[in-house]
Amino acid sequence: MLKIRSLVTAVALLGSMSVANAWEALPTQAAEPADNPSTPEKIELGKQLYHDPRLSSTGTVACASCHNTMLGGEDNRPNSVGVGAQTGGRSAPTVWNSAFNKVQFWDGRAATLEAQAAGPVTNPIEMGMKSWDDVVARLKTINGYEVAFKEAFGENAITKENATKAIAAYERTLITPNSPYDKFVKGDKSALSAQQIRGMEKAAELGCTSCHSGAAFNGAGTFQKFPTISDGFLEAKYHFTKDKGVAEVSKKAEDEHFFKVPTLRNVALTAPYFHNGSVATLEEAVKVMAKVQLGKDLSKDETDDIVAFLNALTGEFPKQTMPTLPATSGKTVN
Amino acid sequence: MLKIRSLVTAVALLGSMSVANAWEALPTQAAEPADNPSTPEKIELGKQLYHDPRLSSTGTVACASCHNTMLGGEDNRPNSVGVGAQTGGRSAPTVWNSAFNKVQFWDGRAATLEAQAAGPVTNPIEMGMKSWDDVVARLKTINGYEVAFKEAFGENAITKENATKAIAAYERTLITPNSPYDKFVKGDKSALSAQQIRGMEKAAELGCTSCHSGAAFNGAGTFQKFPTISDGFLEAKYHFTKDKGVAEVSKKAEDEHFFKVPTLRNVALTAPYFHNGSVATLEEAVKVMAKVQLGKDLSKDETDDIVAFLNALTGEFPKQTMPTLPATSGKTVN
Numbered sequence: 001m002l003k004i005r006s007l008v009t010a011v012a013l014l015g016s017m018s019v020a021n022a023w024e025a026l027p028t029q030a031a032e033p034a035d036n037p038s039t040p041e042k043i044e045l046g047k048q049l050y051h052d053p054r055l056s057s058t059g060t061v062a063c064a065s066c067h068n069t070m071l072g073g074e075d076n077r078p079n080s081v082g083v084g085a086q087t088g089g090r091s092a093p094t095v096w097n098s099a100f101n102k103v104q105f106w107d108g109r110a111a112t113l114e115a116q117a118a119g120p121v122t123n124p125i126e127m128g129m130k131s132w133d134d135v136v137a138r139l140k141t142i143n144g145y146e147v148a149f150k151e152a153f154g155e156n157a158i159t160k161e162n163a164t165k166a167i168a169a170y171e172r173t174l175i176t177p178n179s180p181y182d183k184f185v186k187g188d189k190s191a192l193s194a195q196q197i198r199g200m201e202k203a204a205e206l207g208c209t210s211c212h213s214g215a216a217f218n219g220a221g222t223f224q225k226f227p228t229i230s231d232g233f234l235e236a237k238y239h240f241t242k243d244k245g246v247a248e249v250s251k252k253a254e255d256e257h258f259f260k261v262p263t264l265r266n267v268a269l270t271a272p273y274f275h276n277g278s279v280a281t282l283e284e285a286v287k288v289m290a291k292v293q294l295g296k297d298l299s300k301d302e303t304d305d306i307v308a309f310l311n312a313l314t315g316e317f318p319k320q321t322m323p324t325l326p327a328t329s330g331k332t333v334n
Numbered sequence: 335m336l337k338i339r340s341l342v343t344a345v346a347l348l349g350s351m352s353v354a355n356a357w358e359a360l361p362t363q364a365a366e367p368a369d370n371p372s373t374p375e376k377i378e379l380g381k382q383l384y385h386d387p388r389l390s391s392t393g394t395v396a397c398a399s400c401h402n403t404m405l406g407g408e409d410n411r412p413n414s415v416g417v418g419a420q421t422g423g424r425s426a427p428t429v430w431n432s433a434f435n436k437v438q439f440w441d442g443r444a445a446t447l448e449a450q451a452a453g454p455v456t457n458p459i460e461m462g463m464k465s466w467d468d469v470v471a472r473l474k475t476i477n478g479y480e481v482a483f484k485e486a487f488g489e490n491a492i493t494k495e496n497a498t499k500a501i502a503a504y505e506r507t508l509i510t511p512n513s514p515y516d517k518f519v520k521g522d523k524s525a526l527s528a529q530q531i532r533g534m535e536k537a538a539e540l541g542c543t544s545c546h547s548g549a550a551f552n553g554a555g556t557f558q559k560f561p562t563i564s565d566g567f568l569e570a571k572y573h574f575t576k577d578k579g580v581a582e583v584s585k586k587a588e589d590e591h592f593f594k595v596p597t598l599r600n601v602a603l604t605a606p607y608f609h610n611g612s613v614a615t616l617e618e619a620v621k622v623m624a625k626v627q628l629g630k631d632l633s634k635d636e637t638d639d640i641v642a643f644l645n646a647l648t649g650e651f652p653k654q655t656m657p658t659l660p661a662t663s664g665k666t667v668n
Contacts, residue, residue, distance in 0.1 A: 052404075059410060065387075071662070072662075075393065076388070081392060083419075314661075321654070321656065324651050325404045328410040328605055
């Protein structure tokens with residue numbers, strides 16, 4: 001038994017390094033942490049909180065404003081716009097399939113969806129609340145939340161911990177299975193066009209999938225340096241190295257320009273591209289990646305084939321009921 | 335026959351002037367203009383456009399941002415926040431049941447929902463698009479809209495006229511029937527509490543419903559002067575007369591401080607109150623109205639009874655599917 005497992009591991013390791021990529025379909029369910037099992041009540045509450053602009057200081061910015069569930073899970077802007085029309089330096093990552101990220105944020109500074117959900121609410125340039133105590137105090141003025149938290153968590157349940165647990169439980173439902181790629185991997189050989197299959201093989205051959213690996217094409221939580229090869233022309237154009245990535249948090253020189261490997265799922269819907277949203281089109285993003293990560297100049301045909309393949313990673317978006325947000329009771333919140 | 339009709343008219347006129355108010359339930363369907371009959375395709379397209387922030391210059395403000403369909407049809411703010419964090423001087427009216435308004439905007443400057451929908455998109459402090467030509471050009475870059483407009487209107491259909499028709503068709507579905515008041519009027523005498531019935535009778539007796547008349551309590555498109563009785567204390571506190579209302583558009587002295595009579599449907603959900611959103615609570619709004627419109631000081635009991643009645647005007651919000659917005663195709667829109 002031990003021998004067989006070692007052999008399997010060895011083959012898997014070889015597979016991940018070779019052209020014969022281990023192509024995996026997207027799971028339809030995400031694992032739940034032991035301390036936050038999903039329930040319908042928690043998911044419904046999380047959906048309300050996620051779409052509620054009253055979680056921001058001005059009452060105008062919800063989680064969904066920048067991570068838009070009606071779009072590709074973000075806002076198609078280089079940098080999102082927070083309260084008071086402020087913008088940061090990074091591009092909002094998609095919320096779709098974020099349950100399959102091992103770490104959250106571009107610099108991976110949150111290990112869980114729960115930890116991630118706590119961040120933007122009190123970020124002064126995002127949702128701008130002074131503190132989670134203020135958020136909790138505001139939620140307590142909205143009677144419907146008193147009821148919804150009680151149904152999800154029991155008595156006296158309006159807390160930061162429960163709010164972020166509910167949001168995370170909702171986010172775990174935001175999965176987009178059944179892309180043409182998934183159908184192909186599951187055996188429907190007509191699901192991809194000849195060009196898409198060429199692009200898929202090219203992506204593996206070039207080495208794209210050695211980092212963008214696994215079912216979510218996100219390297220299962222790995223970090224990579226970006227760019228790895230300096231290119232004066234592209235740097236002058238896109239300013240990739242202005243942001244030090246993980247080092248902005250860790251303050252360690254060896255972490256400079258390391259970023260979480262982002263998912264390629266639904267990447268055709270999430271322009272513009274890269275941590276700073278500096279590249280407007282998917283074509284250019286593919287060419288840039290080949291150049292600064294792999295040291296390769298792609299031909300137009302190669303680029304087009306890979307872009308065609310990336311378009312096959314657009315999944316099916318589950319139909320969602322629009323949440324009815326608990327009413328502000330005869331009084332404005334801010 | 336003529337005699338009978340005259341008699342009916344006379345009785346109706348008497349009724350509208352007397353305490354015996356003609357209480358009407360909210361219709362469940364809104365009339366459609368002859369040149370814009372509703373179809374499922376048009377409504378679905380309108381729902382997408384209504385929720386699409388890409389109709390604003392920055393890609394951050396949708397119709398739904400200020401007229402939030404997940405809330406009481408507006409944003410619970412004194413004044414809404416447009417692109418670049420700009421605010422105007424008026425409070426966003428609710429979109430729910432706006433199909434039953436005879437005129438739109440606080441100053442009634444749009445006669446139809448179609449005409450209203452054209453306004454905010456190019457208002458520099460609201461959605462900030464330079465022109466509808468720019469809006470149309472942008473929509474044409476989004477492939478899914480090409481398809482959706484074709485399904486709703488036929489070939490080469492992306493135009494300002496069709497976009498506003500689709501939005502209006504969607505808005506005509508935003509009706510909240512079956513409030514406790516509606517159930518009461520239809521014969522369920524247990525639908526209102528004793529206090530709510532007292533408040534209902536008091537509202538008619540005081541004269542509230544002589545302006546807030548009809549099924550939507552909006553005077554069927556009438557305009558009224560507000561305030562009619564000047565009150566130095568309240569004016570100093572709430573600055574009601576800073577906004578000249580209809581006269582801001584007509585520039586006629588006789589229109590000064592005239593406003594559209596707003597609906598009272600779901601009024602408990604739409605704090606803060608009045609054209610400038612200056613009054614935070616429904617209690618205070620009721621007291622102010624009695625004072626500056628009817629010259630009456632209400633007791634606490636009278637106020638509480640009327641507020642209880644107004645809470646009975648909160649209807650049932652139809653469950654809506656969240657629209658999936660057509661994808662930005664590998665390129666940001668702004």
